[in-house]
Amino acid sequence: MSVTIKEVEHIAKLAKLSFNKDEMDLFTKQLNEILNYVEKLNKLDTTNVEPLSQVIELANVFRGDTVGKTISTKEALKNSPSQMEPYFKVPKVIN
Amino acid sequence: MELKYETIIGLEVHCQLLTKTKAFCSCPTTFGSLPNSNVCPICLGMPGVLPVLNKQIVDFTILMGLATNCTISNKSIFARKNYFYPDLPKGYQISQFENPICSKGFIEIELENNSTKIIGITRIHMEEDAGKSIHDLDIDTLVDVNRCGVPLIEIVSEPEMRSSKEAFKYLSAIKQIVTYLGICDGNMEEGSLRCDANVSVRKIGENNFRTKTEVKNMNSFRNVERALEFEIERQINLYEKGESVIHQTLLWDANKNVAIPMRSKEDAHDYRYFPDPDLVKVEVDEKWINEIKKTIPELPSKKLKRFITEFSLPKYDSEVLTTERDVAEYFEETIKNLNLKNPETFKLASNWIMTELLRVIKEEKVSIRLLKVLPINLAELIDAISNGKISGKIAKDIFAEMLLRGEKPDVIINKKGLIQLSDESEIEKIITKILDENPEVVVKFREGKKQLIGFFVGEVMKLTSGKANPKIVNQILLKKLNNAN
Numbered sequence A: 001m002s003v004t005i006k007e008v009e010h011i012a013k014l015a016k017l018s019f020n021k022d023e024m025d026l027f028t029k030q031l032n033e034i035l036n037y038v039e040k041l042n043k044l045d046t047t048n049v050e051p052l053s054q055v056i057e058l059a060n061v062f063r064g065d066t067v068g069k070t071i072s073t074k075e076a077l078k079n080s081p082s083q084m085e086p087y088f089k090v091p092k093v094i095n
Numbered sequence B: 001m002e003l004k005y006e007t008i009i010g011l012e013v014h015c016q017l018l019t020k021t022k023a024f025c026s027c028p029t030t031f032g033s034l035p036n037s038n039v040c041p042i043c044l045g046m047p048g049v050l051p052v053l054n055k056q057i058v059d060f061t062i063l064m065g066l067a068t069n070c071t072i073s074n075k076s077i078f079a080r081k082n083y084f085y086p087d088l089p090k091g092y093q094i095s096q097f098e099n100p101i102c103s104k105g106f107i108e109i110e111l112e113n114n115s116t117k118i119i120g121i122t123r124i125h126m127e128e129d130a131g132k133s134i135h136d137l138d139i140d141t142l143v144d145v146n147r148c149g150v151p152l153i154e155i156v157s158e159p160e161m162r163s164s165k166e167a168f169k170y171l172s173a174i175k176q177i178v179t180y181l182g183i184c185d186g187n188m189e190e191g192s193l194r195c196d197a198n199v200s201v202r203k204i205g206e207n208n209f210r211t212k213t214e215v216k217n218m219n220s221f222r223n224v225e226r227a228l229e230f231e232i233e234r235q236i237n238l239y240e241k242g243e244s245v246i247h248q249t250l251l252w253d254a255n256k257n258v259a260i261p262m263r264s265k266e267d268a269h270d271y272r273y274f275p276d277p278d279l280v281k282v283e284v285d286e287k288w289i290n291e292i293k294k295t296i297p298e299l300p301s302k303k304l305k306r307f308i309t310e311f312s313l314p315k316y317d318s319e320v321l322t323t324e325r326d327v328a329e330y331f332e333e334t335i336k337n338l339n340l341k342n343p344e345t346f347k348l349a350s351n352w353i354m355t356e357l358l359r360v361i362k363e364e365k366v367s368i369r370l371l372k373v374l375p376i377n378l379a380e381l382i383d384a385i386s387n388g389k390i391s392g393k394i395a396k397d398i399f400a401e402m403l404l405r406g407e408k409p410d411v412i413i414n415k416k417g418l419i420q421l422s423d424e425s426e427i428e429k430i431i432t433k434i435l436d437e438n439p440e441v442v443v444k445f446r447e448g449k450k451q452l453i454g455f456f457v458g459e460v461m462k463l464t465s466g467k468a469n470p471k472i473v474n475q476i477l478l479k480k481l482n483n484a485n
Helices: A005-014 A021-043 A073-077 B055-067 B164-181 B221-240 B286-293 B300-311 B315-322 B325-336 B343-364 B375-386 B392-405 B409-416 B424-437 B439-446 B450-463 B470-483
Strands: A087-091 B005-016 B079-082 B092-095 B102-110 B116-128 B132-134 B140-144 B151-157 B193-203 B213-216 B249-253 B258-261
Touching: A005 A021, B005 B164, B005 B221, B055 B102, B055 B116, B055 B151, B055 B164, B055 B286, B092 B116, B102 B164, B116 B164, B164 B193, B164 B221, B164 B300, B193 B221, B213 B221, B221 B249, B221 B258, B300 B315, B300 B325, B300 B343, B315 B325, B315 B343, B325 B343, B325 B375, B343 B375, B343 B392, B375 B392, B375 B409, B392 B409, B424 B439, B424 B450, B424 B470, B439 B450, B439 B470, B450 B470
Parallel strands: B213 B249
Antiparallel strands: A087 B140, B005 B151, B005 B193, B079 B092, B102 B116, B116 B151, B132 B140, B193 B213, B249 B258
């Protein structure tokens, strides 16, 4: 399995990242190296093995429907680069 | 022209669950709180926090699954749906992809011609809501994340609806079921019930589906029907002109009555789902399912049929009375409290609820349970009408008093001396007096102006403050007026 530069561009776009041509080449090469390494796992026969979505063998960890503590609006907004109390402020999303 | 085409609609319905807390953290779900006040590090998507599932959500979803004939999966997992939007702080929505908790169900809808149709339910899964973006400002978008993490179920139907009417019926049935179950308030205007539609058309006889579009932003029942009709017509027109339909998402604009294509988002559908490593699997065994089965109330379709057979009500009445569970239960409680139980008094109770009570709750936008008129008191009022103690007209005045002060009808009747006057000799005395005082009107009546009976009835009512039994008044009047001829 390997990825093309087109696929790397696609993934970058989904992650809202932009790179120049040299970076793209580099990342494509690096990602392929990683994929090739992981490829080794394919040597194992996994027929009849259920995919594992969780490494801990636990099920049904729940909380009851009881209201707990919240944090204040001030605290919530504290880490954001831009705000207009009591809202977070971001560049316009739609026109 | 449209007859050559067949419509194919599938709906995705999102219901906000009526839990006290969010899906994966203990923040309250209260609607209308100050912006960004129902938040904590978990729903704000801070690094390193761990979501823990609210059990109530699983209970509610299983309940909905059972009520819609679904198979409940004994093992289900959560997945991350990845996309970037400012109102989704984590950069992914926790949802279910493989192994949803409910699948392969169906509900029955009723068509115009009284026949029924089965609409398949592909799946019902649990997920969390996103926050709210406010785009009113000129240069910025404001974000309120109170709604982030509020639990939702998404109910996905099979593409089995063949008209906007059927889609409307299906959506109404879903709303009715979730509100009967008490798991969602079903309010489309406030967004606690939301609906997206997948729409395509094809020539009748074709076997394959043509390209579908997705219609969103239909925030009322009326809008759903209108938006679908608009989109069906748009697609047919394109094909008739020899053009093709492109796969896209359209947003319904309720002010302009048009569906506008959303900006192209060719990559947006690449959500890169993968199992959420922060959440463990949910395993549901028979015992759990059986416990929930016991809590399923009588569902609307069954109740409707029972009202027709048990109370001999017309289908229309039964439909109106069973639309909401509260109203249906109010009716049944009224019936239970009646002294005189027969199809006539049942119909009388139905009439009172349909005309008077439903009018009031619609005007005042309150639940029937919040009215001061209790079912037991309504039953007393209906008994008083059916045993002739009061007239239907007086009953309306008493009802108005009951609405205001919640008093029992008998108390009002006694206090105001409103008992219907049915004593024939007394009524006859009054009528004799009126006829004596109005000889010229009597003459005109006898000459053929029969509509003057109304004048005499009016006079009797004036003298008795509306308490005279109208049936007896009419009998005696006619006897006296006609006898002398």
